[in-house]
Amino acid sequence: MMRIQDQAVLDENAAALGVPRKQLMESSGHAVARVVREVADADSEVAIVAGRGNNGGDAFVTARFLDDYDGSVHLLGRAETITTDIARENWDALQRAELDAREVRDSADLDLGSPDVIIDAMLGTGVTGALREPEATAAQRINDADATVVAVDVPSGVNADTGEAAGVAVEADHVVTFHETKPGLAAVDADVTVADIGIPETAERFVERGDLLRLSRDPASHKGDHGEVLVVGGGPYTGAPALAAQSAFRAGADLVRVACPESVASEVQSFEEGIITRAFAGEMLQPTHVDQLLDRAVQHDVVVFGPGLGDANGTLEAVGEFLEAFDGRAVVDADALQVVPDVETDATLLCTPHQGELQAMGGETDEDWRERNDLVAGFADDIGHTLLVKGAYDVISDGEMTRVNRTGNPGMTVGGTGDVLAGAAGALLCTQDPVDAGAIAAYANGRAGDIVVEDRGFGLTAADLLDALPTALWGDQDE
Numbered sequence: 001m002m003r004i005q006d007q008a009v010l011d012e013n014a015a016a017l018g019v020p021r022k023q024l025m026e027s028s029g030h031a032v033a034r035v036v037r038e039v040a041d042a043d044s045e046v047a048i049v050a051g052r053g054n055n056g057g058d059a060f061v062t063a064r065f066l067d068d069y070d071g072s073v074h075l076l077g078r079a080e081t082i083t084t085d086i087a088r089e090n091w092d093a094l095q096r097a098e099l100d101a102r103e104v105r106d107s108a109d110l111d112l113g114s115p116d117v118i119i120d121a122m123l124g125t126g127v128t129g130a131l132r133e134p135e136a137t138a139a140q141r142i143n144d145a146d147a148t149v150v151a152v153d154v155p156s157g158v159n160a161d162t163g164e165a166a167g168v169a170v171e172a173d174h175v176v177t178f179h180e181t182k183p184g185l186a187a188v189d190a191d192v193t194v195a196d197i198g199i200p201e202t203a204e205r206f207v208e209r210g211d212l213l214r215l216s217r218d219p220a221s222h223k224g225d226h227g228e229v230l231v232v233g234g235g236p237y238t239g240a241p242a243l244a245a246q247s248a249f250r251a252g253a254d255l256v257r258v259a260c261p262e263s264v265a266s267e268v269q270s271f272e273e274g275i276i277t278r279a280f281a282g283e284m285l286q287p288t289h290v291d292q293l294l295d296r297a298v299q300h301d302v303v304v305f306g307p308g309l310g311d312a313n314g315t316l317e318a319v320g321e322f323l324e325a326f327d328g329r330a331v332v333d334a335d336a337l338q339v340v341p342d343v344e345t346d347a348t349l350l351c352t353p354h355q356g357e358l359q360a361m362g363g364e365t366d367e368d369w370r371e372r373n374d375l376v377a378g379f380a381d382d383i384g385h386t387l388l389v390k391g392a393y394d395v396i397s398d399g400e401m402t403r404v405n406r407t408g409n410p411g412m413t414v415g416g417t418g419d420v421l422a423g424a425a426g427a428l429l430c431t432q433d434p435v436d437a438g439a440i441a442a443y444a445n446g447r448a449g450d451i452v453v454e455d456r457g458f459g460l461t462a463a464d465l466l467d468a469l470p471t472a473l474w475g476d477q478d479e
Helices: 004-016 021-039 054-065 085-096 135-144 183-187 209-215 239-250 265-269 287-297 313-325 334-342 355-361 369-383 417-429 434-456 462-474
Strands: 045-050 070-076 101-104 117-121 148-152 174-178 191-195 228-232 255-261 276-280 302-305 329-332 348-351 386-389 394-397 402-405
Touching: 004 021, 004 209, 021 054, 021 085, 021 117, 021 148, 021 174, 021 191, 045 054, 054 070, 054 085, 054 117, 054 148, 070 135, 085 101, 117 135, 209 434, 209 462, 228 239, 228 287, 228 417, 239 255, 239 265, 239 417, 239 462, 255 265, 255 287, 265 276, 276 287, 287 313, 302 313, 302 417, 313 334, 329 334, 329 417, 334 348, 334 355, 334 417, 348 434, 355 369, 355 386, 369 386, 369 394, 369 402, 386 434, 394 434, 402 434, 417 434, 417 462, 434 462
Parallel strands: 045 070, 045 117, 070 101, 117 148, 148 174, 174 191, 228 255, 228 302, 255 276, 302 329, 329 348, 348 386
Antiparallel strands: 386 394, 394 402
């Protein structure tokens, strides 16, 4: 089950799977109209108070379905500032139908009359915090009216996750919510209708372009706001930690450092000018380095542990000691994975095994992704960590939520693509929950491979993915 703040993600994923948002809006508006017909006769007066987003767009559709009522639509703001194309199209449809739809440019001018029913469609599930103007005044006017109040998706001002309100909130008698109920609605004193609007189950299961909506950035961001990553790797190999570090940059991390043996530090740094190396003595990771690494780790948001470390006994012992003492966030990859099932740790781990590494950890796999889906979810629950199991279909699960990614192609069997994935996952884990970080990283890594193959054909190298990764995360998803 996806969380409530993911409704926009769900809608966009449905669109990617062939169910356009316009169709969902039609279904949503019709569902609200059905409830209004249940609570009021056809000669009743209905006032719709609508915001400028898709929540308001749902209500514009409702107004069309209630054209046999004495209805009015009150848009809070100017029509030219409606935020989505489909909401604007439905506003324009009201104008063409010559229904009573008016702009409210000042909350003092909001005149609802004496309606029998008021439809609250000001704000949807993605908005939290205290209501601002004009919504705050509108909510108070709604509450003061002697009318039955029907809220669209969630009463404006109520947190859909908690049911709490930071200030004035609409006091609804009925709530029409979509696809599945919202946790906070259990605390709302209202009749709740959960309407099936045609979102396919696969929009929740498969990672699609909608998941990228989580990556929005505050225009006022400062250096470090999007994460500092420490890659711990290298020794036997130098390319792996360098690929992971470069990938973390391409996936949005602000600062990336690589802790590696001093014997390879200069070579690792030479791959990318922005990489900062933090060398430790010797040619490979040993238990004597653990305290130093822990001191470094607490200065970072996420540690990517494993690329190029190798599997020498002393190295694996050091990995275990580090994880036992660490309580932050880490992506664990490559040889370091085999230590995870036997370690007691307070760390939040995102483990990125391929299917062979999963079996070495003690998990099971299957050629059928549906069977693998259940096996990965069960093993994630057993070990208490999030898994991103790589394959033709990647499976990401923390035991409770499981996602499946389908991007990628056979050209990505080349070595090093897993290191790129680990670095991207590390950057994303700075700002996302583990399942979301793993899901988006898998999607973007696979899509980067698809972009390269579409452009050049097979024969790619892992380094080719780096330039394509920003496009995969933030570029045109309809290319």
